Amino acid sequence: MRPDNLAALRKLLLEETGLFFPPEKDYLLVSQVEKRVRAGAGPDPDEYVRRLRADAEEFQELINLITIPETYFMREFKFLDLAARVLLPEIISRKGRGAVLSAGSATGEEAYSLVMLARHYNLPMNKLDFLGLDINTRSLQRARAGVFGPFSIRHAEEEARAILAGFTTPGNNGEIRVKEEIRDAVRFEHCNLLKGLKGFGPFDLVLLRNTLIYIQPGMRPRVLMNIRDAMSEGGYLILGQVEIPGGTFGIFAQEKLEGLTVYSKRENKE
Incomplete structure (x- = not known):
């Protein structure tokens, strides 16, 4: 994925959800975008990111992949x-x-x-x-x-x-x-x-x-x-x-x- 598209993805996530992905988490974003591309959601990672802002359903699919449901019963x-x-x-x-x-x-x-x-x-x-x-x-x-x-x-x-x-x-x-x-x-x-x-x-x-x-x-x-x-x-x-x-x-x-x-x-x- 091109660096400018990766930066655009981080910006979109921040603006829309508040979720913050520092550069050391780039591997997570790239891997999940590639997973969605393999599933047929876009022709390649760069085009996928370019289309994402206008596709609320696909944006939700990506959110489901990159948010971590870390929890357990009776925590704290x-x-x-x-x-x-x-x-x-x-x-x-x-x-x-x-x-x-x-x-x-x-x-x-x-x-x-x-x-x-x-x-x-x-x-x-x-x-x-x-x-x-x-x-x-x-x-x-x-x-x-x-x-x-x-x-x-x-x-x-x-x-x-x-x-x-x-x-x-x-x-x-x-x-x-x-x-x-x-x-x-x-x-x-x-x-x-x-x-x-x-x-x-x-x-x-x-x-x-x-x-x-x-x-x-x-x-x-x-x-x-x-x-x-x-x-x-x-x-x-x-x-x-x-x-x-x-x-x-x-x-x-x-x-x-x-x-x-x-x-x-x-x-x-x-």
């Missing part, structure tokens, strides 16, 4: 546990019901984990709505299916595994299947967080964990503002541990609960 368990044990009961007590978003939900393990924990703590499920949003349509299909391999539980702690076992059934070759009542509690939809969350929300709790790290730093405030605009006043935001040091650029208030950093949509921002 103490934050999920805090959300189910402390935040969701407070929201229900204050508002009567709560809307929860897993933003950048990938293949769904995070959203399902929180539903399982809500059930584990006997929360009134008829007062909670769970939604997962992601830019990768293939990941969303896998999330809706609710079937996962051993890799999806690879880092689950002992306590988390015990809870997980109560809401899944074993399948073949180490697979686990999320039980129907858990699957039915979550809706998964396509969304580009950089473009806004119009039609979704307002949310009382948002999990935006290990998603911002893939967004170009200068565009992270835009994503956070889009999230904030889709939240109710007093709503909570939980970031991934690797993202907490970067904060929220003053867009959210910061607080400590049981020693853990969480954020909220309040006037006294950080």
Whole structure:
């Protein structure tokens, strides 16, 4: 692929999604473009890139290849546990019901984990709505299916595994299947967080964990503002541990609960 077309592809991805691919990741972009060309999506890599901006369907196919659905059940368990044990009961007590978003939900393990924990703590499920949003349509299909391999539980702690076992059934070759009542509690939809969350929300709790790290730093405030605009006043935001040091650029208030950093949509921002 010609260097100018590769640069144009990086620019298009950045403008349309916020995804940042430094030069050392050029091999990933080139290999996936070549894969689409072999599949008949273009005569050669350079022409493929030139056509891409005008072809939304093909752009989505490329997005599905280059976004990595890196997640697993009960990830950063103490934050999920805090959300189910402390935040969701407070929201229900204050508002009567709560809307929860897993933003950048990938293949769904995070959203399902929180539903399982809500059930584990006997929360009134008829007062909670769970939604997962992601830019990768293939990941969303896998999330809706609710079937996962051993890799999806690879880092689950002992306590988390015990809870997980109560809401899944074993399948073949180490697979686990999320039980129907858990699957039915979550809706998964396509969304580009950089473009806004119009039609979704307002949310009382948002999990935006290990998603911002893939967004170009200068565009992270835009994503956070889009999230904030889709939240109710007093709503909570939980970031991934690797993202907490970067904060929220003053867009959210910061607080400590049981020693853990969480954020909220309040006037006294950080």
